Amino acid sequence: MELGSTVGAVRSTRVLVGNEVRPAVVVIKDGKIHQIQSDRDFSADVACEVLDVGDNVVMPGIVDCHVHVNEPGRTTWEGFWTATRAAAAGGVTTIVDMPLNSIPPTTTLGNFSDKLQVASGKCFVDTAFWGGVIPGNQLELRPMIQAGVAGFKCFLIHSGVDEFPHVTDFDLHTAMKQLQGTGSVLLFHAERDVLPTTEETGDPCQYSTFLQSRPDVMEIEAIRTVTQLCMQYQVRCHIVHLSSAKPLKLIDEARRAGAPLTVETTHHYLSLCAENIPAGATQFKCCPPIRGSMNREQLWSALKAGQIDMVVSDHSPCTPDLKKLDSGDFTQAWGGISSLQFGLPLFWSSASKRGFQLHDVVRLLSRKTSQLCSLDNLKGILAPGFDADLVIWDPEREFEIKEANIHHKNKLTPYLGVTLQGVVCATILRGRLVYREGSLCPEPLGKHLLIPQRRNQAQL
Template identity: 55%
Template sequence: MTFIICRGSQVLLPSSSSLQPATIIIEADSGKIVEVHPRILSEDSLPPHVHLIDGGPNVILPGLVDAHVHLNEPGRTDWEGFCTGTKAAASGGVTTVVDMPLNSIPPTVTVENLSVKRAAAQGQCFTDVAFWGGVIPGNQADLKPLVDAGVKGFKCFLIESGVDEFPCVDEKDLNESMEVLQDQPTTLLFHAELDNHTAPVDDPSDPKSYSTFLSSRPDTFEVDAISLITQLQHKHPNLPCHIVHLSSSKALPLIRDARKAGLKLSVETCFHYLCLSAEDIPHGKTTAKCCPPIREASNRELLWDALKDGTIDIVVSDHSPCVQALKKIDEGDIMGAWGGISTLGLGLSLLWTEGSRRGISLAQIIDWTSVKTAKHAGLEERKGKLQTGYDADFIIWNPDAKFTVAEESLQFKNKISPYVGLELRGRVEKTFLRGSLVYDGSRGVEGIEPEGMLL
């Protein structure tokens, strides 16, 4: 039997919130962790037939689980694909992504469509990939078969999604779908914006102004949506529900009240809501457009506080790419541009750069981006921890390295990101999936075969 040994002086184990020496023994064929020793084992203490990975002065962390990614293949593969998207993920220490049911064509709203997507992904992935299903008007009969086929949960929109093949649902659709799902081992995810038609627009004549866009999607969109969701939960209390990409701190009291009432409600926010602010977005900078929008710096700090106190559970990328023409970069038309931010490969560095300024530890960051995201996606028995019986997914991480984000360094397909030019702290040196190298900072993925599994 062949073993892989990973050891280092700074390892994040689930039994501790601080870094410590450790040796991790991995069975090579299965890629599973078989032993974890809270010390560095000497050469003569190691089993025979080993491949040794030594972290040296760097930190060894569990691989991240990004539970909100749009890979768009098939159908919009020119936007993003399984190969380029998972390469980008691996470059940022992400070892598992959970793909959203849109913007691919077909969307993941039937078992047949899920099969088409899985066939497109086969043999292309540098990370493991799981799948969310979708709830749209009229697909209630497809929901239980999708659960049986392995989707990790279902996403729906309370506002138009931006693509015709994934329409939004109304209260009637939701009651019918929640009735079907309430006794299933699943979760219902909500894009929580509800258009109340009362949004003022500061200057509708200036589509290049970020304030115009921000006023077109006010906080009330999120507050009203989450109010509706919690009302529905009272009717269907057995079904866990989840708010994707929360941007508005004004919804936090509703979420806290729902938790106090015993509702099964979890919440995510995104790197961009924690790292960017509306005041700093230049006139005509379309790369910063997303839905719901990036809000003010004061709002950002309240989101950080909600993460710290546990009101917000997890942090994800919501990597939502498109082709350059749809971003309308040359025109600077924020109102007309596609709403989505590309982040894969940068999330850990972004969160460490901003979090360390606020006294946030690596253990907290891994809890938000790995431990709890794995649980959210139903993968908590194999992902998110350096623990016996788990997949040997881990990162060699240099927390002190600094780099400036450059277009040519981005691994995703369309090199469009609001982070270009930003100096970040913390760099992934190597990423391992089940003990196998899937990204090397010195050469990217050159010469590395895609070994990702479809979960």
């Protein structure tokens, strides 16, 4: 079957239907899942292209709702063409683009239009878009909602780029008033400057020096602010890339009190730990930081208990020079980790050893992520009427991450040379074969996903 061709049905002995893995045939019609039949009930139409994948797992495509594509403006870092090819190669069928680090950022209706224009014809998977909340842009929020952004992101601390300034308490209250009644969601980079600024005294090439500069209390105090706002305004709030397990108690208390609050963590906080980061290995730097192994295990426990809702990549690439590998200075290096292509095997390699099942993978990497960005009527489930977005993969097979098989524009990642479990064999996007065994469809078949206004439109 040629790349780009329409698949009529996918047959496997291991199809994930609901929480059950069983032999089945996924029948596809007009880009949607038409039926899921048992093998004995299925009789193929003569014209129907049936893809038999043996005992490879067939699952809903992954929805990665935290991706920095950086286009326009910083396309030397990444871009829609390379990011979405990497996504397709990793079984990710939908990404949601963050409003920074592109120039301009997605903080006005005009900038959103520019973003849509520049992304046209470059996406190999479906792409939705977050807007941003910065000081003074509150009157742009409702027009952007009506134009189809999935929601908004803000920072409570310097974002790392000057064109996306962080918000004050005043800005937050102003934005919350605009978002009330819209059904939209506000995402928080939840770190706050709570300590007096002191001169760095430690060795900047030691990871521990950087880690001490971003202690858990920065996340705790930021999340305290978020929970109070969420309760006060009853606007959906979401904490991105939780790295510390310590604020989980605050989050639990707020949710029990009725706060519409969700939280994600990332593959790097679940896969890596501070103790194993070598001196000068600035490819491991990200914000918030990777913390200790005990904290990592607490994140896994919280994930198992349902306290953490989803897992994302937070793919945040840059050019190699910005990582300051020559000096190995963690305090000066760009903070961000590239992993968009490898989220599924990264997660499974660790999760499978901790008792997680295949249906947990779908819940945490596809279903909950699609719910966050209001795509859960289209994505994240194998069921009739949903988009025929499928990842076909072998959860037992191992592979080594090498530069040659990385589709991100810049190949620098802390995972180079790491052996992972779980090989993506093929990716199907709305019934079209877009990736198979190392090769990508020659033309980008992804489309823009503009989120329809959800509820209380009369209040807009």
